[in-house]
Amino acid sequence: MTIGAALPLLLLATSLIPAVATFFIPERSHRRRTVLNVTAAVVKVVLVAALVAGVLYYGLEFEWRAAFLPGIDLVLRADPIPLLFVFLSALLWLTTTVYAVGYLAEDGHQSRFFGFFGLCVTATVGIALAGNLVTFLVFYELLTVTTYPLVVHDGTAKARAGGRAYLLYTLTGGALLLLGTVWLHALTGPLEFGQTEVVEALAVQHRTTLTIVFVILIVALGFKAALVPLHGWLPQAMVAPAPVSALLHAVAVVKAGAYGIVRVVHDLYGLPLAQDLGVVMPLTIVAAVTIVYGSTRALIQDDLKRRLAYSTVSQLSYIVLGISVVSLSSTTGGLVHLVHQGIMKVTLFYCAGNLGKRGVHRVSEMDGIGRRMPVTMLAFTVAAVGMVGIPPTAGFVTKWYLGLGAAEAGQPWIIGVLALSSALNAAYFLPPVARAWLRPAPGGRSGPAESALAGEPGGWLWLPPVATAVSVLGLGILAGAPLSPLTWAAFIADELMAS
């Protein structure tokens, strides 16, 4: 096996093997479990860095394939778009692992948790590197199943209800995805991502069928991507512990749906064909509706995590909006938001977790909390400002490119949607920030803490949100730097639009 084939497999193995091993670590061996999982996460980041350097600087090809079904291989391939997603999930897996170690320090069932957590990441890497729809489907289903035990981790009735909703939605999505995949392959025969000419060649003969299959695939993926009205599971699944929410909202699950839509539109059908079939405009409209709907619902949620969940519904559709509008800047904005949304939202969920540890679950309970937990609230503020799209954060970079792209494509109404969404985001993200910093704390506990970290929950829980919040600023300020996600997304968009 060559190194080119080994690296993708190795990337899977770095989370699969530790995950399986974790199941057999006794519950009390905290240190062994922590060392194993954190080491694995670090190794994965290093490997991903090697992969990125190999593809971008040395022009190496990384591909592993094995026969799976007659005529259809399991393929893992490191194309530019997958790199973006792999990079994001590897990095956030590391921070979330560190966070989860601290967050769950006093909980039971940790071996179970970290085991499934690792399996989730394995599935995510598989989804990211999938070289064809079948491989994608396999890992996509694997992700659904391995996430479920995490959602119901607490074992309460509410957690189970959330888990039930999650399974119901995502399994239905999975079934539809299977249907779409089979139908498409029945038409095309063996098909890999990037072979848009194969599908295009069928367009003359099977126009209607292709349209139907496209719709099925998008609806299937829309369940995980939480497109309205398929988003119902997301706000219910917020009962899960904070690290799981981070996983659902930023690292893996919803991202897998959005990423799938990116691949179907760009690597399976190709934007020209999709446009020709007349399915792009409806997708744009669905995304626009989702953006406004999610923000409107978020506006009146008092439960902090619920508010964040509806914000995810809205923000995720920025990605869909970006890739469904036909212009270079839009595609760039959509792709880069894949990374930006993840980092901003993961920060917010870490912070919500930290606040929860201190008994603050609702926005109305956040009065004066900035004095007690300045580090957490600083990180929260940066991420919230990023969500609104205020410079110099990552969120602004996305908004600028999406807006520019909308104008380039001659669809200035999208700028109106973005403007409305920014205003709504400001309306539901800035009040909690203002409360936390400006209102006096209830019960007269308004005096500043003795040290910056005195009010923070223990277990280094402040570290992951600080790291990601700094990234939110860094991604905005250094957006033009080489190797920044923006440069990368622009490079990919350039290739996609050129072909």
Place this chain on the structure above:
Amino acid sequence: MNALAWLAPVALPVTGALLLPVVGPARRWLLLLAPLPALLLGVFGAPGRPPQLNWLLLEATVDLVVGSRPLLVMTAFVWMVAGASARRIGDDRPAFASLMLLTYAGNVGLLLAADVVTFYVMFAWMTFAAYGLVVHHRTESTRRAGRVYVVLAVLGEVALLAGLLLAATHAGTTDLPEVAGSLSTAPGRSLIIGLLIGGLGVKVGLVPLHVWLPLAHPAAPVAASAVLSGTMIKAGLVGWLRILPLGDVALPGWGATLIGLGLVGAVLGVVAGTLQSDPKVLLAYSSVSQMGLITTAVGLGLVLPDHATAAVLAAVTYAVHHGIAKASLFLAVGVHKAGTRGWSHRALFAGMGLAALALAGAPLTTGWLAKQMLKGVADALPGGGRALTLALSLAAAGTTVLMIRLLWLVREPSGARADARSDARSDARSDARGVIAPWAFIAVAVAVGGWLLPLSIPDAPPLVPITTAGVWDGLWPVLLGLGPGAAWLRYRPERRLARSSPRPAIPAGDLLLIVERLAPAVRVPARWLLHRFDALARRVRTFQDVGRVTVRPGAMIDHLEDRLTRWRTAGALYVLIGVAVTVALALGTA
């Protein structure tokens, strides 16, 4: 080295803000030193071609155009003085000093920005960092001021961003001069210009977007008020001057709108300001009034493309003059509030008198220079612009009345009163020592600053000649204003008004009060609708309920769940599957 000269004006304050918590006693110098690079850049000019900063933001570019240079010098100078006066505040409150430094970085950055993205980033950065300055005192009234500030700021940013996006798309570049140059041929030009004028107008205090200003400027600590009213209020003007198609095309509609709104602002500021009893609110209204006159200059530039350069110069001169004079007055009010007695009060009063004369445009002051330049442009209007020139003179008379009212409010030494007040007062007293020296410095600048201005513009037109007619033109409005001013002092009509109601006849925020009164009529039904919507959406979890009714998966899944959550079962299952797949694949590849 070159890049450093361009970056330091922004990088130094940002670094300072980040390092503030750890630098210890040295931090008192940070606020004073941070504006130095910008001051040097402004005074000595740029060393060589501006660098390309491809890695920064979205490929940031910088430049120093003719109009921005005097504003850069003024901005750096005012911030330096305000920083010096804030040092004592900064000593015990690092958060405030941090916010001052961050706000300053945005303020100076937007003057150097040469592309629309960098401009917008710096503009928004300044706006939102300044929110922290406005709400610094954390009382109910500052929170209200902060709320109004942030709502209008967000709306302004959104409009500005939309306008810039549309303009940049049409230009096919983000380069500021090119975007401005192609704006006159853009489709939907009116929409774009409307968005830009409105979005930037929030910052300028363009009527009716000015309502945040009389609340927010006085709410902040004195040092912050000085920069809010002195330099930050000019950010919107800088935007207008750099992006509107001044000189490219005649836009009589927009020009007339700006002239009209500017004059309304000039009058409104005087009338509402005179009725105030808090000198800081009065000064904020004076800013609305003065910015109205500057808006008139921009409007003239839009109406008369041939005279656009002169209009821009008039606006810039006016902005520099107003920036220094207004900052000086705010700092002086701060000194007064903190406590003055004896000679220090007389010195303060004399200095304030000088700044007040400058604002009213008394002959040979910087205000006179600015007003003469402005009237020079107005003369080019068809028909000689008689009406406009007269209106400008009457505005100056109004300013005279306003300034007399200000001086009346601070006529008595406050030292005696100071002791009787609460702790907050003694806090302020310790500030006074930090404030008085910088204030004196800026008071001198009021006297000479504006006259140095043309030196910084390489190919500036010759100074306005000092003629008898010109002197008289500046003098008579002041004399005219003295009459009503004296009459006011004699009869004090606001007392009679105050007897019927404890609040000023026009409370700070004027039009805002109407909006606030009407707000519940909108907010209550809107909230009700949102809640109804939410309740409805919660009930109709269509998909899930359909699923539950038809296949009743609940029991099934609960059962499955019990099995799955036994992790040993699941773990073992995965190992088995993993092994099976690996074996199968190994066979397959072989």
